[in-house]
Amino acid sequence: MSKENFDEIIHRSLEIRKKYHELELLHHGSEWTVEEDALAYLTDAGLVGRNIMSQQQRWPKAGSETELEHKLAENIWWLIVLAEGSGIDIKEAVDKFLTKMDVALK
Structure with missing residues (x-):
């Protein structure tokens, strides 16, 4: 698989989310809210921590x-x-963050 640019990654991510919304409507009659998405993200973020611990042989x-x-x-x-759900341009946000950190760490 080739390395994709950020625009393509964003596009594909949002298209996949649309497909999940279709499944949510089918199975539950409504799409998840941004708050529900945030809770799902937090669960997965916790799993990253647990898997890092396991990779580093600190959790069996x-x-x-x-x-x-x-x-x-x-x-x-x-x-x-x-x-996207919060109305934030993630490309712009990442660029601002990296620029701010570059300046702060010089």
């Missing part, structure tokens, strides 16, 4: 390497989804 769990890779990517996906 088999097969965490593959799950860690998946959860890291899923967390990026969630952040893109949450930014």
Whole structure:
């Protein structure tokens, strides 16, 4: 798989979220709110921590390497989804953050 630019990653992330919204409507009669998305993200963020601990042999769990890779990517996906749901341009936000940190750390 080729490395994609951030625009394509954002586009694909939002298209996948639309498909999940369709499933939510089908199974529950309504789409998840931004708040529900945030809670799901927090669950996955916690799983990243647990899988990092396992990878570093500080928590006993088999097969965490593959799950860690998946959860890291899923967390990026969630952040893109949450930014969109909050009306934030994630590209602009990341650029502002990196610029601010570059300046602060010089």
